[in-house]
Amino acid sequence: MNRLVNAFLLTSLIAGTSLVIFSNHWFPIWLGLELSTLSIIPLLSYTSQSRSVEATLKYFLVQAFSAALLLNGAVLNLWISNSWDVNSITSPISYFIITAALIIKLGLAPCHFWFPDVLSGLPFLSTIIIACWQKIAPMFLLLSLSNLVSSEIIIVCSILSVLVGGWGGLNQISVRKILAYSSIGHLGWITCVAFFIPEVSYLLFLFYILNNTAILLICHNGSLYYLSSLSKSNVVPITAILFSIALLSLGGLPPLGGFINKVIPLIVFSLNGNNFIIPFFLIGSLISLFFYIRIVFNTSLTLFPQHSLNIVSFRTGNSSLSQPIISTLIPITIWGLLLLPIFFLFI
Amino acid sequence: MLTLLSVSISTIVLINVKKWNWNALFVALAMMTFLSITTVNNSGSASWSFLSHSLAVDSLSAPLIILSCWLAPLCFLAQNVVKGNSSSLQNGFLALTCSIIFFLLLTFSSLNILSFFICFEATLIPTLVLITRWGANVERLQAGTYFLFYTLFGSLPLLVSIVLISQTTSTLMIPISEIVTLQGNTFFSINIWWIITIVAFLVKMPVYGFHLWLPKAHVEAPVAGSMILAAILLKLGGYGIIRMNAYFPDVTTLSAILTVICCWGTLITSILCTRQTDLKALIAYSSVGHMSLVAAGTIVFSDWTISGAIMLMIAHGLVSSALFALANILYERTHTRNIFITRGFKMITVLLPFWWLISCAANLGLPPLPNLIGELYIITGIISWSIFLAPILGVATVFGAIYSLLIYQNTNTQSIVLSSMSFNEISPREHILILFHLLPLLSIIVAPNSCMVWSN
Numbered sequence: 001m002n003r004l005v006n007a008f009l010l011t012s013l014i015a016g017t018s019l020v021i022f023s024n025h026w027f028p029i030w031l032g033l034e035l036s037t038l039s040i041i042p043l044l045s046y047t048s049q050s051r052s053v054e055a056t057l058k059y060f061l062v063q064a065f066s067a068a069l070l071l072n073g074a075v076l077n078l079w080i081s082n083s084w085d086v087n088s089i090t091s092p093i094s095y096f097i098i099t100a101a102l103i104i105k106l107g108l109a110p111c112h113f114w115f116p117d118v119l120s121g122l123p124f125l126s127t128i129i130i131a132c133w134q135k136i137a138p139m140f141l142l143l144s145l146s147n148l149v150s151s152e153i154i155i156v157c158s159i160l161s162v163l164v165g166g167w168g169g170l171n172q173i174s175v176r177k178i179l180a181y182s183s184i185g186h187l188g189w190i191t192c193v194a195f196f197i198p199e200v201s202y203l204l205f206l207f208y209i210l211n212n213t214a215i216l217l218i219c220h221n222g223s224l225y226y227l228s229s230l231s232k233s234n235v236v237p238i239t240a241i242l243f244s245i246a247l248l249s250l251g252g253l254p255p256l257g258g259f260i261n262k263v264i265p266l267i268v269f270s271l272n273g274n275n276f277i278i279p280f281f282l283i284g285s286l287i288s289l290f291f292y293i294r295i296v297f298n299t300s301l302t303l304f305p306q307h308s309l310n311i312v313s314f315r316t317g318n319s320s321l322s323q324p325i326i327s328t329l330i331p332i333t334i335w336g337l338l339l340l341p342i343f344f345l346f347i
Numbered sequence: 348m349l350t351l352l353s354v355s356i357s358t359i360v361l362i363n364v365k366k367w368n369w370n371a372l373f374v375a376l377a378m379m380t381f382l383s384i385t386t387v388n389n390s391g392s393a394s395w396s397f398l399s400h401s402l403a404v405d406s407l408s409a410p411l412i413i414l415s416c417w418l419a420p421l422c423f424l425a426q427n428v429v430k431g432n433s434s435s436l437q438n439g440f441l442a443l444t445c446s447i448i449f450f451l452l453l454t455f456s457s458l459n460i461l462s463f464f465i466c467f468e469a470t471l472i473p474t475l476v477l478i479t480r481w482g483a484n485v486e487r488l489q490a491g492t493y494f495l496f497y498t499l500f501g502s503l504p505l506l507v508s509i510v511l512i513s514q515t516t517s518t519l520m521i522p523i524s525e526i527v528t529l530q531g532n533t534f535f536s537i538n539i540w541w542i543i544t545i546v547a548f549l550v551k552m553p554v555y556g557f558h559l560w561l562p563k564a565h566v567e568a569p570v571a572g573s574m575i576l577a578a579i580l581l582k583l584g585g586y587g588i589i590r591m592n593a594y595f596p597d598v599t600t601l602s603a604i605l606t607v608i609c610c611w612g613t614l615i616t617s618i619l620c621t622r623q624t625d626l627k628a629l630i631a632y633s634s635v636g637h638m639s640l641v642a643a644g645t646i647v648f649s650d651w652t653i654s655g656a657i658m659l660m661i662a663h664g665l666v667s668s669a670l671f672a673l674a675n676i677l678y679e680r681t682h683t684r685n686i687f688i689t690r691g692f693k694m695i696t697v698l699l700p701f702w703w704l705i706s707c708a709a710n711l712g713l714p715p716l717p718n719l720i721g722e723l724y725i726i727t728g729i730i731s732w733s734i735f736l737a738p739i740l741g742v743a744t745v746f747g748a749i750y751s752l753l754i755y756q757n758t759n760t761q762s763i764v765l766s767s768m769s770f771n772e773i774s775p776r777e778h779i780l781i782l783f784h785l786l787p788l789l790s791i792i793v794a795p796n797s798c799m800v801w802s803n
Contacts, residue, residue, distance in 0.1 A: 006594075097781075180368070219472070246401075248472060253468060253471065253472055254465040254468040254469055255450075255465050255466070255468070255469040256472075259465070261507065262506075263510075266506060266507060266510050267510050267513075270507070270510045270511055270514050271514060275507075275511070278507055280366075282503045282507070286496065286499060286500065286503065287501070289496075289499065290492070290496070293491075293495060295494060297479060297488050297491070299481045300480070300481040301476060301488075301491075302479070302480075310408070336466070
């Protein structure tokens with residue numbers, strides 16, 4: 001794509017998200033959400049492949065609908081509480097409409113159906129934008145709303161997300177769909193903490209975004225689109241090992257950093273005496289660990305019969321820029337458990 | 348303590364250089380082992396030594412630390428390394444082994460229950476990689492999945508229990524665990540709390556109902572993986588139960604049920620052992636039987652049974668690891684583990700039948716070897732707890748003797764299969780490997796207090 005157009009679209013994307021995060025008035029928030037949606041559309045569909053265009057269209061429809069729903073809730077809140085201020089959400093009906101819109105935007109269950117479909121139609125760099133960057137704005141809104149009104153809809157949706165994320169990813173062969181379901185599951189863990197201590201959710205969300213970006217960048221570098229292509233030695237061998245470590249960290253195995261994403265919610269749940277919901281999260285995380293393990297097995301723990309010319313190949317892969325970024329992000333997944341004391345500042 | 352940890356960490360780092368001196372690394376690990384023997388506590392009472400902010404050694408963890416350090420050079424020996432230029436495959440293998448040892452040292456010496464849990468789980472990933480990457484058959488993927496998921500199924504409730512303990516008692520220090528009391532809300536909640544704490548260790552031990560991962564993992568694992576698994580990783584379970592039982596002094600109903608299940612498990616696995624066809628699966632089931640006995644002992648939690656449990660853990664670790672090393676010596680030459688084919692090697696090996704005899708004798712519980720001391724203490728304690736378990740444990744002991752003698756007879760005194768008569772000699776490396784498994788057994792006979800004292 002033309003470099004100027006690319007720069008313009010990325011700048012408006014960043015501007016849209018920043019507008020959402022830094023506003024106090026509902027109208028710029030809606031504006032920012034729509035701006036980020038509109039500016040992505042050329043970015044996602046510029047290759048004109050039919051699958052990408054279809055994914056872009058689905059993405060646009062879902063996001064536009066949910067943004068309109070959000071504006072509807074904001075206007076309803078204006079009618080009830082006579083204020084456009086974000087902090088003036090007090091009535092349950094406007095809170096529910098806005099939260100429903102955000103749940104659709106984030107891809108939490110039961111509104112998750114668009115997410116694997118969209119993600120599996122896009123190349124990996126676009127996947128990073130959809131799965132990582134585009135979650136920042138709705139997540140910020142959800143967490144700041146949780147500060148005002150505590151409603152159990154978040155817990156219900158997060159339990160459903162964790163279970164859907166576990167069972168949905170089991171029968172997939174496309175790596176993008178697997179990562180989509182893993183994303184749904186992780187967002188379930190993160191948003192459930194929002195009901196109790198929303199500040200902690202920011203920490204978990206940041207950690208998850210970094211982990212997910214590292215994995216998607218490695219997949220982009222090696223063009224690992226399907227489980228069958230995971231055993232390609234297109235990736236530098238150390239990257240294959242780091243890929244497995246990042247995936248196990250996503251699965252929540254100690255001593256890797258992703259364990260933070262599991263232990264902090266458990267501490268928060270039991271702090272508030274809410275032990276009943278814990279088994280659902282444990283079941284969801286165990287099931288999703290199974291397909292992480294399947295990817296890890298296919299990547300570095302099994303060696304398929306190869307033509308001898310292929311065994312030693314250190315091609316640099318798709319993008320040489322991703323290598324230093326991967327090398328920066330992976331140590332966070334390895335040493336991230338040392339960040340656990342930060343959590344204790346919040347309780 | 349820090350010296351031991353730094354040696355094992357530096358071994359991981361130094362392995363990855365292109366040309367490493369195998370002898371130097373082996374000597375470094377052996378020196379670490381001899382250094383670890385200083386942790387032993389012969390004072391006759393349970394006390395914490397080597398205290399620091401987060402690591403300490405007491406008379407329960409000292410023998411286990413020594414055992415895990417002892418296994419490190421033995422795993423080096425068991426691996427048939429090619430000296431000189433090392434391939435990245437061997438590097439990775441030895442680095443994984445040393446990382447397991449590192450996390451084990453941290454587990455046994457940690458003063459914080461959460462850090463104990465994190466290191467307990469941290470041993471899973473290198474073991475998983477060892478089983479699935481360096482195993483030989485296609486079933487190793489299923490074995491790795493079973494291993495990981497059985498352990499995690501137990502340990503996620505353990506994490507919940509640790510979080511609940513930290514909420515209730517606002518401390519996670521192990522030395523304080525005897526002073527705090529946990530109050531459940533209802534009659535059932537303290538029992539459920541105890542169950543979710545214990546299940547992780549029961550799966551790890553393993554006791555009979557949760558044992559399915561162990562034969563699979565042992566059959567598919569390479570020799571060093573099997574050795575570490577049998578020797579130390581199973582003992583994590585026993586260590587965990589003994590530590591966590593201090594929080595739950597009065598769970599009588601459930602502990603009674605679990606003790607009976609563990610005793611029956613010993614009997615059933617002993618009978619199953621007589622019908623196994625795979626040599627490694629046989630030794631794996633014998634591990635299950637012995638560790639079910641240890642589990643029964645730790646759940647009964649009297650003075651005698653705990654002492655017997657610790658003694659049997661150490662002795663079984665050494666003997667089981669020796670048996671796996673012996674099985675691998677034969678496997679490397681005949682490439683089969685079928686007991687109908689690996690038989691009669693007394694005819695063609697020089698010193699090996701002697702090692703087989705000592706290991707099988709130790710396995711069946713021959714006095715004065717410490718296996719018998721441990722078993723005897725546990726059985727005495729359990730029988731004094733309930734007389735009705737006496738026939739079960741008696742028959743289990745008899746069957747234990749039966750299958751151990753079956754192992755010895757089949758591999759050594761049966762008629763040899765003619766096709767396996769051409770055979771590499773047993774190298775001195777392998778002789779030293781088995782010798783150093785069995786030497787500590789003899790030394791424990793003369794110093795049993797090092798492995799037996801733990802009174803809270």
